[in-house]
Amino acid sequence: xxxxxxxxxxxxxxxxxxxxxxxxxxxxxxxxxxxxxxxxxxxxxxxxxxxxxxxxxxxxxxxxxxxxxxxxxxxxxxxxxxxxxxxxxxxxxxxxxxxxxxxxxxxx
Amino acid sequence: xxxxxxxxxxxxxxxxxxxxxxxxxxxxxxxxxxxxxxxxxxxxxxxxxxxxxxxxxxxxxxxxxxxxxxxxxxxxxxxxxxxxxxxxxxxxxxxxxxxxxxxxxxxxxxxxxxxxxxxxxxxxxxxxxxxxxxxxxxxxxxxxxxxxxxxxxxxxxxxxxxxxxxxxxxxxxxxxxxxxxxxxxxxxxxxxxxxxxxxxxxxxxxxxxxxxxxxxxxxxxxxxxxxxxx
Numbered sequence: 001x002x003x004x005x006x007x008x009x010x011x012x013x014x015x016x017x018x019x020x021x022x023x024x025x026x027x028x029x030x031x032x033x034x035x036x037x038x039x040x041x042x043x044x045x046x047x048x049x050x051x052x053x054x055x056x057x058x059x060x061x062x063x064x065x066x067x068x069x070x071x072x073x074x075x076x077x078x079x080x081x082x083x084x085x086x087x088x089x090x091x092x093x094x095x096x097x098x099x100x101x102x103x104x105x106x107x108x
Numbered sequence: 109x110x111x112x113x114x115x116x117x118x119x120x121x122x123x124x125x126x127x128x129x130x131x132x133x134x135x136x137x138x139x140x141x142x143x144x145x146x147x148x149x150x151x152x153x154x155x156x157x158x159x160x161x162x163x164x165x166x167x168x169x170x171x172x173x174x175x176x177x178x179x180x181x182x183x184x185x186x187x188x189x190x191x192x193x194x195x196x197x198x199x200x201x202x203x204x205x206x207x208x209x210x211x212x213x214x215x216x217x218x219x220x221x222x223x224x225x226x227x228x229x230x231x232x233x234x235x236x237x238x239x240x241x242x243x244x245x246x247x248x249x250x251x252x253x254x255x256x257x258x259x260x261x262x263x264x265x266x267x268x269x270x271x272x273x274x275x276x277x278x279x280x281x282x283x284x285x286x287x288x289x290x291x292x293x294x295x296x297x298x299x300x301x302x303x304x305x306x307x308x309x310x311x312x313x314x315x316x317x318x319x320x321x322x323x324x325x326x327x328x329x330x331x332x333x334x335x336x337x338x
Contacts, residue, residue: 001167005173006146006149007149008173009163009173009176009177010149010150010153010154011153012173012176012177012180013150013153013154013156013159013163013176013177013180014153014154016177016178016180016181016184017154017155017156017159017180017181017184017187018210018211020181020184020185020186020187020188020191021184021187021188021190021191021210021211021213022191022206022207022210023188023191024188024189024191024192024195025191025194025195025198025206025209025210025213026203026206026207026210027195028191028192028195028196029195029198029199029200029201029206036324038192039324039327039328040320040321040324041188041189041192041320042189043287043288043291043319043320043323043324043327044185044186044189044316044320045186045189045215045282046279046282046283046288046289046291046292046295047291047292047294047295047315047316047317047319047320047323048182048183048185048186048295048312048316049275049278049279049282049292050279050291050292050293050295050296050299050315050319051295051296051298051299051311051312051315051316051319052158052183052275052299052312053272053275053276053279053296054295054296054297054299054300054303054315055299055300055303055311056272057272058296058300059300059303059304064303064304064307065304066300066304072269072272075269076272076276079272079273079276079277080276080279080280083276083277083279083280084280087277087280087281088121088277089121089122089124089125089216089274089277089278090121090124090125090128092273092274092276092277093125093128093129093270093273093274093277094128095273096266096269096270096272096273096274096276097128097132097265097266097267097269097270097273098265098266099266099269100266100268100269100272100273101264101265101266101269102266104266
């Protein structure tokens with residue numbers, strides 16, 4: 001990718017990252033969202049994170065096929081339990097990485 | 109000085125999380141052919157961990173610019189809700205402060221600041237300090253990762269799993285009530301199905317919007333029995 005293309009990409013990514021952060025702050029300092037929208041948005045974070053993680057754990061990316069025996073899924077179980085138990089972001093990342101490394105050495 | 113000290117006191121757990129993730133990002137970016145300047149640009153202009161990992165992966169697989177920007181938008185749309193929730197704690201604050209504050213709004217700074225705002229002795233300057241310290245930490249670690257990356261062999265230390273582990277942890281933070289768990293399960297089913305049948309990255313926005321809508325309907329139907337809407 002050329003530098004102008006890369007710059008364009010960065011400005012585009014920056015804009016679509018920044019605007020959803022800024023617009024509600026700027027608009028909603030004194031206003032309230034309609035109830036249904038607030039309720040819907042309240043469910044969006046859980047839905048988005050689940051939508052991102054699930055295919056990584058349950059499917060092979062290259063072939064787009066279902067696979068329930070991946071080490072990504074195997075490692076995710078203790079990682080999820082650790083996260084639920086400790087609620088530590090740093091700890092979960094370190095534990096997840098260590099288990100994945102270990103799984104790689106055992107399973108290849 | 110008290111503002112800086114207390115801001116740092118609240119920010120350090122986030123920094124603990126950002127340093128290994130930032131280093132991993134630098135490593136992955138370097139392996140994908142990005143240099144320190146490009147990483148610096150991305151971390152400064154974008155400052156969104158998840159989207160940056162996804163963008164590097166998409167760049168590696170030859171995705172188009174609109175596809176990457178669109179995915180970034182979808183992945184970060186959740187901050188709209190966080191900005192809305194934080195706005196309650198920043199009433200009558202001027203635009204330039206809000207524009208600076210918005211720059212450092214992440215899942216992590218949101219979680220920390222919302223918790224602190226509910227207690228005593230927290231104000232917008234301390235909250236801004238948290239945002240900016242974590243931002244600087246992120247930029248520094250991602251650029252450092254590019255250099256450390258030269259010393260680390262591929263797949264070492266399970267670095268490829270850093271993003272997944274981070275998402276798993278952030279995911280658990282979202283499971284506050286049963287309705288969130290239900291929404292997450294629906295999202296996972298929809299997402300895997302869409303991922304298998306459709307090309308591209310539509311599965312994230314498709315499954316998220318679908319699951320949140322189903323969750324909202326379920327919430328309305330089950331609550332309607334007990335409450336008369338205001």
